[in-house]
Amino acid sequence: MIYALTAVVLALPLTASAFHQDDTLRRRHANVAHKPAFMRRAANYTIKDHFVGEDFLQWTFFNSPDPTGGLVNYVDQQTAVQNGLATVDCNNVTTLAVDVNQTVASGGNRNSVRISSPETYSSGLFIADFAKMPTGCGTWPAYWTVSATATWPDGGEIDIIEGVNTNTQNQITLHSGADCTLNNTVNTTSHLLGTECASSAGNDAGCAWQQASATTFGAGFNSAGGGVYAHLWNSDGITVWNFARDAIPSDITNQTPDPSSWGVAAAVFPSAGCDISSHFYDHTIVLDTTLCGDWAGPAYASSGCPGTCQDAVANATNFVDAQWKINYITVYQ
Numbered sequence: 001m002i003y004a005l006t007a008v009v010l011a012l013p014l015t016a017s018a019f020h021q022d023d024t025l026r027r028r029h030a031n032v033a034h035k036p037a038f039m040r041r042a043a044n045y046t047i048k049d050h051f052v053g054e055d056f057l058q059w060t061f062f063n064s065p066d067p068t069g070g071l072v073n074y075v076d077q078q079t080a081v082q083n084g085l086a087t088v089d090c091n092n093v094t095t096l097a098v099d100v101n102q103t104v105a106s107g108g109n110r111n112s113v114r115i116s117s118p119e120t121y122s123s124g125l126f127i128a129d130f131a132k133m134p135t136g137c138g139t140w141p142a143y144w145t146v147s148a149t150a151t152w153p154d155g156g157e158i159d160i161i162e163g164v165n166t167n168t169q170n171q172i173t174l175h176s177g178a179d180c181t182l183n184n185t186v187n188t189t190s191h192l193l194g195t196e197c198a199s200s201a202g203n204d205a206g207c208a209w210q211q212a213s214a215t216t217f218g219a220g221f222n223s224a225g226g227g228v229y230a231h232l233w234n235s236d237g238i239t240v241w242n243f244a245r246d247a248i249p250s251d252i253t254n255q256t257p258d259p260s261s262w263g264v265a266a267a268v269f270p271s272a273g274c275d276i277s278s279h280f281y282d283h284t285i286v287l288d289t290t291l292c293g294d295w296a297g298p299a300y301a302s303s304g305c306p307g308t309c310q311d312a313v314a315n316a317t318n319f320v321d322a323q324w325k326i327n328y329i330t331v332y333q
């Protein structure tokens, strides 16, 4: 598939011979397979796209009904800016907020924002720095990527940050077309939740890891000052790391990222159980906050939230902390 040719970790020329060189390298290292492939490769990443500040206001504002059944109206760019739901401060921090000014009846929808990147990607090293993420009863925020050219689940979905309500442990999930499983042979810092990545409308748990630390999502993440989520996506697999604010490696800060130095990852989806290149391609990067819907709704009571999720949406006070504060997202290839 053409997408595989964009794997650039080896900085190979994008010619038909790239496959052969890649295979040769893999065979040559077959006897040192105790380390994931990414750790055997020299780091040499260059910035493909760097999104900061006003850049996010140029992303695509999705304003159709929420496909996950959430009690939100995703507003267009102009409405988001006019109503203060998408703002940039003097430090170039971008805020994406759930509306706290509207009067909404119980069962009604509250304004929110869902944006996606103008570029699509079939591989890369993605580094996202958030000062804050949405939290609170009724919320279901996500930082994820999804195919812009295939019909879900074909083309795949990578959920890097996702959870609901009062969760403080992040969940990292892949959804894919048929024949893709998580081969759980590489050590991570997370708990395995499921190994079947193939998803359908009625069976969409995906293959997933839940992070062990309670500072990886929601209020826990925010109280630690936020941090960085980095994920490396290439034909060897998809690997996700998470660094708290006070533990961000200097190679990330100085824009010479070297994943081989980052230690045990939060999630690893090796290509051993899933041909990553043919299952995941042409992804846009998406940030959104929905309310209730297919996940935060059913999980509302068990999250320890009071009353009903519909009533929570009607009370604007519940959403003062339902905000993404984005420092930047950088894509390296």
Ligand SMILES: *[C@@H]1O[C@H](CO)[C@@H](O)[C@H](O)[C@H]1NC(C)=O
Pocket (backbone or CB within 6 Å): 011, 044
């Ligand atoms: C990184 O890749 C570029 C482009 O292929 C090459 O010119 C450069 O020498 C490489 N740097 C290192 C340190 O390998």
Ligand SMILES: *[C@@H]1O[C@H](CO)[C@@H](O)[C@H](O)[C@H]1NC(C)=O
Pocket (backbone or CB within 6 Å): 052, 053, 054, 055, 092
């Ligand atoms: C703020 O972000 C814009 C891009 O949106 C960039 O051109 C500008 O240099 C940034 N300013 C600072 C102070 O970082």
Ligand SMILES: *[C@@H]1O[C@H](CO)[C@@H](O)[C@H](O)[C@H]1NC(C)=O
Pocket (backbone or CB within 6 Å): 083, 084, 085, 097, 098, 099, 100, 101, 102
């Ligand atoms: C609420 O309204 C105020 C005043 O118009 C505005 O500054 C703010 O951005 C709005 N915020 C949200 C999250 O709705």
Ligand SMILES: *[C@@H]1O[C@H](CO)[C@@H](O)[C@H](O)[C@H]1NC(C)=O
Pocket (backbone or CB within 6 Å): 187, 188, 189, 264
């Ligand atoms: C797995 O990683 C943990 C740290 O998260 C470490 O303590 C443990 O020794 C590792 N296990 C193996 C088999 O590498």
Ligand SMILES: *[C@@H]1O[C@H](CO)[C@@H](O)[C@H](O)[C@H]1NC(C)=O
Pocket (backbone or CB within 6 Å): 183, 184, 185, 272, 273
């Ligand atoms: C999982 O990966 C290991 C190591 O690459 C391999 O030996 C094993 O056969 C794989 N299992 C499955 C089910 O793909």
Ligand SMILES: *[C@@H]1O[C@H](CO)[C@@H](O)[C@H](O)[C@H]1NC(C)=O
Pocket (backbone or CB within 6 Å): 315, 316, 317, 318
């Ligand atoms: C709205 O929610 C806040 C907490 O977020 C709560 O203190 C307040 O009582 C709620 N108001 C109503 C009318 O339910």
